[in-house]
Amino acid sequence: MTTTNRQTQAEQTKQRLFDTALELFNKKGFDNVSVDEIVKQSNSSKGAFYGHFKSKYGIFIEKFKEIDSFYEEFVRTIPEEASFNEKILLLFEGQMDYLANILGKDLMRTVYISGLNDTDENFFANSERSLYRIVRGMIKEAIERGELQKDVDIQRLTWQITRCMRGTLYDWHAFGETFDLQKESREYIEVFMDGVMGRYGGERSGNRK
Amino acid sequence: MTTTNRQTQAEQTKQRLFDTALELFNKKGFDNVSVDEIVKQSNSSKGAFYGHFKSKYGIFIEKFKEIDSFYEEFVRTIPEEASFNEKILLLFEGQMDYLANILGKDLMRTVYISGLNDTDENFFANSERSLYRIVRGMIKEAIERGELQKDVDIQRLTWQITRCMRGTLYDWHAFGETFDLQKESREYIEVFMDGVMGRYGGERSGNRK
DNA sequence: TTATATTATAGACTATAGTCTAAGACCGCG
DNA sequence: CGCGGTCTTAGACTATAGTCTATAATATAA
Numbered sequence: 265m266t267t268t269n270r271q272t273q274a275e276q277t278k279q280r281l282f283d284t285a286l287e288l289f290n291k292k293g294f295d296n297v298s299v300d301e302i303v304k305q306s307n308s309s310k311g312a313f314y315g316h317f318k319s320k321y322g323i324f325i326e327k328f329k330e331i332d333s334f335y336e337e338f339v340r341t342i343p344e345e346a347s348f349n350e351k352i353l354l355l356f357e358g359q360m361d362y363l364a365n366i367l368g369k370d371l372m373r374t375v376y377i378s379g380l381n382d383t384d385e386n387f388f389a390n391s392e393r394s395l396y397r398i399v400r401g402m403i404k405e406a407i408e409r410g411e412l413q414k415d416v417d418i419q420r421l422t423w424q425i426t427r428c429m430r431g432t433l434y435d436w437h438a439f440g441e442t443f444d445l446q447k448e449s450r451e452y453i454e455v456f457m458d459g460v461m462g463r464y465g466g467e468r469s470g471n472r473k
Numbered sequence: 474m475t476t477t478n479r480q481t482q483a484e485q486t487k488q489r490l491f492d493t494a495l496e497l498f499n500k501k502g503f504d505n506v507s508v509d510e511i512v513k514q515s516n517s518s519k520g521a522f523y524g525h526f527k528s529k530y531g532i533f534i535e536k537f538k539e540i541d542s543f544y545e546e547f548v549r550t551i552p553e554e555a556s557f558n559e560k561i562l563l564l565f566e567g568q569m570d571y572l573a574n575i576l577g578k579d580l581m582r583t584v585y586i587s588g589l590n591d592t593d594e595n596f597f598a599n600s601e602r603s604l605y606r607i608v609r610g611m612i613k614e615a616i617e618r619g620e621l622q623k624d625v626d627i628q629r630l631t632w633q634i635t636r637c638m639r640g641t642l643y644d645w646h647a648f649g650e651t652f653d654l655q656k657e658s659r660e661y662i663e664v665f666m667d668g669v670m671g672r673y674g675g676e677r678s679g680n681r682k
Numbered sequence: 683t684t685a686t687a688t689t690a691t692a693g694a695c696t697a698t699a700g701t702c703t704a705a706g707a708c709c710g711c712g
Numbered sequence: 713c714g715c716g717g718t719c720t721t722a723g724a725c726t727a728t729a730g731t732c733t734a735t736a737a738t739a740t741a742a
Contacts, residue, residue: 270738274690298728309692314730316690373589379647380586388647423644424661430647431640435632438588438597438639452633459668479708483720507698518722523700525720 278316280306285323294324294370324374325387327367332394334362339398348406349457352425353450355398359429360449373437388430396422410466421460428453487525489515494532503533503579533583534596536576541603543571548607557615558666561634562659564607568638569658582646597639605631619675630669637662 284306288297299320303313317323338358342351363372379386387393399422406412432449493515497506508529512522526532547567551560572581588595596602608631615621641658 268739270689273738277690299730300728303692309690310730311691311693311732313691320729373592376643377586377589379643380582380589383582383646384649386647388644389649420660423657424664427640427644427661430643431636434585434588434639434643435597435636437592438595440593440598448632451629452636455633455668455672456665457668458671459664459666462667462671463664477709479719482708486720508700509698512722518720519700520702520721520723522721529699 274316277306277308277312281308281313281316282323282326286327289324289370290368294320294374321374321378321381324371325378327371328375329387331362331367334366335359335394335398338362348402348409348411349461351402352399352457353453355402356429356449356453357446359395360432360445363433364445369436372433376434376437391419395426399425407466412464413466416464421464425453425456425460428456483525486515486517486521490517490522490525491532491535495536498533498579499577503529503583530583530587530590533580534587536580537584538596540568540571540576543575544568544603544607547571557611557618557620558670560611561608561666562662564611565638565658565662566655568604569641569654572642573654578645581642585643585646600628604635608634616675621673622675625673630673634662634665634669637665 281302285297285302288302288305299310299313303309317326339355341358342354346354375387379388400418403412403416403418403421407414407416407418429449432445432452435448436443436445490511494506494511497511497514508519508522512518526535548564550567551563555563584596588597609627612621612625612627612630616623616625616627638658641654641661644657645652645654
């Protein structure tokens with residue numbers, strides 16, 4: 265199955281549309297860029313655009329998916345010996361930093377809007393995302409180390425912990441400029457993790473239960 | 474400042490648009506109803522529509538605001554003697570029931586989309602909402618009763634507890650049909666409240682700290 | 683190599699949310 | 713009563729996301 269010339273061309277067209285769109289979005293904001301503008305500046309066409317992307321949102325969603333390689337990189341910087349609780353806190357910190365400073369608020373807003381529109385088949389619900397695999401891994405490790413009880417429902421806890429992210433990120437947009445993402449994120453997950461450790465903490469976690 | 478005939482007329486037009494729109498939304502779904510269709514079926518016009526509502530979303534947002542009178546009613550059914558923790562759990566249960574069975578998922582979806590679009594001046598961020606006043610009231614009461622420590626940051630805790638609602642409701646849409654709102658809501662807030670009581674619980678709460 | 687099938691792209695077209703302006707109806711005031 | 717001003721509404725108009733169809737270029741198979 266060798267790559268034909270035509271496929272290469274198509275890939276280049278897609279890349280050109282992608283780069284141009286991102287550049288325009290960053291310069292003028294998602295809402296102030298039209299698809300016509302993107303295709304014109306890419307010397308391309310509507311047909312090409314919608315052949316490569318499902319919608320205008322598709323550009324930002326594709327960019328957003330890069331976050332998974334960030335996660336993979338980032339977890340490697342987390343010290344092996346840190347406790348489960350510390351690891352989760354570090355993950356939140358790193359993630360929020362990446363979202364705010366690399367991807368940006370406008371991109372995240374559109375991704376969250378898509379999550380509400382494509383009510384099925386959206387990225388959040390895909391349990392194979394790196395993020396979910398990483399959190400599941402941390403939970404499994406914590407169980408092995410006796411930090412969490414053996415009978416924790418791993419999948420459920422994964423959804424719950426990542427829901428803390430989604431809730432905080434939603435509020436980041438809903439609450440406007442005054443919202444301090446890092447601070448809010450940390451304070452919130454700290455409380456939640458207290459609850460988690462109180463409920464599911466194993467013998468090695470200092471849990472009194 | 475007596476109500477003029479003209480104001481009455483306008484109010485009737487608005488009401489007609491409102492009722493017709495809701496009827497159509499419920500019948501066909503928000504995305505499958507056009508504003509043209511609404512105004513035609515209301516024997517009205519675009520000008521009238523946009524004179525009364527800020528956008529197509531405005532209809533559902535206005536309907537959503539009715540939830541505040543529901544909250545006011547509902548809290549009166551919560552037993553005075555219940556603990557802070559129990560009160561919060563009951564509030565969540567009642568709320569989710571109302572949202573799922575009275576307002577409906579489609580309405581909630583559009584309200585949550587609006588929260589992401591009108592990044593300032595949206596309903597969530599308005600701290601005078603009944604919901605927020607009620608939660609603040611519960612927290613204050615819990616402090617008075619010694620269930621929470623005296624130095625709890627009331628406003629912060631209010632935002633955090635209600636963020637549990639927002640996170641869960643976001644997931645309700647993002648995770649499609651398999652998501653059991655009541656179950657997810659309860660399990661999530663239980664963990665969070667464990668964290669809250671562990672951190673901020675007073676002498677009367679059985680907190681060991 | 684030629685004929686047939688496939689596919690990427692161009693761009694006209696559609697659907698629809700929201701804007702804008704004019705006009706008519708009603709209001710309050712003299 | 714009548715006049716100037718104001719509010720409500722009608723509906724044409726604009727902007728724009730997304731669809732659809734035709735075409736040309738390329739791939740494939742004989």
